[in-house]
Amino acid sequence: MLHLDLDAFFAAVEQRDKPSLRGKPVVVGGVGGRGVVATASYEARAFGVRSAMSTREARARCPHAAFLSGRFDAYRTTSRAVMETLRACSPLVEPLSLDEAFVDLAAAEDLPDLELDTVTGYAERLRARVLEVTGGLTASIGVGTSKFIAKIASDLDKPDGLVVVPPGTERDLLRPMRVGVIPGVGPATVERLRRVGVHTVADLERISRDELVRVLGQAHGQSLHALARAEDDRPVVPEREAKSVSVEATYEHDLTDRRQLAAILTRQSADVARRLAGSGLSGRTVSIKVRLYDFTTLSRSSTLASPTEDAATIARTARTLLENLDTSGGVRLLGVGVAGLADWVQDELFTTGDDDGPADDPTDDPTALEEPAAVEDPAEAGVRAPRLWPPGADVEHTEHGRGWVWGSGRGVVTVRFETATTGPGPVRSFPADDPDLHRWRPPDPASPQSH
């Protein structure tokens, strides 16, 4: 597994495009009174500027830095070039963000073997190619036997570094490290672990699984027990389906005018609706997020009878949710989101199959009366590129047997297969139009007993 991380990405793009910034401290992020730092160039880091620091503090530490609000189109374009370069190596590339990705080298075609020297040379050439296609951006690469180890390794020689962790040396590498280096272990988990005497991975290793689950809960406890032992078999998932779409903003001054708050929700709802439509998605759960003057953060949500991508429906629902909150002290952040995403094809199935008259109390559900009957024109639906392979859908493959959809997109479907004897098995990717890949249906959907 290979993990690639572009160094100080946003700042590096700015320095590339504006030569006068090269060699100088550059800070990209919110430039307003309530902004925070997204990325600081290494020159700015020398003055103690860090990601997530308030821009106010960054200005105090490094007043002569260039403070920029960011050009996301340029970042996206550059990111795309990098991801394409990675996909030329292996079909199994999983972007984690604009500046990070995993590459499954076991699926790389032009890699003769996975020996240490071979992989090291390959990764060096990859770094050179990234430098080329980005017009001079450096990347740090980590290689190891799992996602976890690759990710840890890419952090060890930053910037512009390469670390390959030889198989069998993982646990010795991890033991002296602080638990906070483990992805998923943030400040709250570090504090909980500190209270039970755990500071390093070596300490973590000594805690039983039961104890860890008691301290951190099921999911986190189990996964940390495994990671402490360098056990990690998570596959590369090339394309994940979006699960939610949201828009939020923090305002320079706290807002109190309820008409103004409602107007903001209306505009944000239109933004969300446009993005949903652009991706061919709709969702059933509308939520708002409200951060009050004292930073307490509230969320409220409402699940509709059927998915929507309609701006007016989202806005009406969002405004109703806000009406039940006390915002008299002032609001510093307001946001709208839609979750429970489905595609238009499912939407159509839903609304044509489940039409059982009006809801009991129409005032409970602002959409019950107005919700239109989804997409009528099949040609139009086709244009919207429906998502044919919803995650979790059962499928079968002529060669590999039965499984379920792990992810899909860009014409590729990733399937996790299950065998009766071994349980969850390997993950494989296929072209979405692979004739050997079939949607799978239960043998007799009508038979389940009616109790």
Add this chain to the structure above:
DNA sequence: TCTGGGGTCCTAGGACCC
């Protein structure tokens, strides 16, 4: 006049169903 914006995943409790 500390503390962004876009996400994901998990937990816990209550409603509801069988």
Add this chain to the structure above:
DNA sequence: TCTGGGGTCCTAGGACCC
């Protein structure tokens, strides 16, 4: 008379990531 258990869906909040 006493007292289920499993499962799903929904809501709110929190931790975490880049």
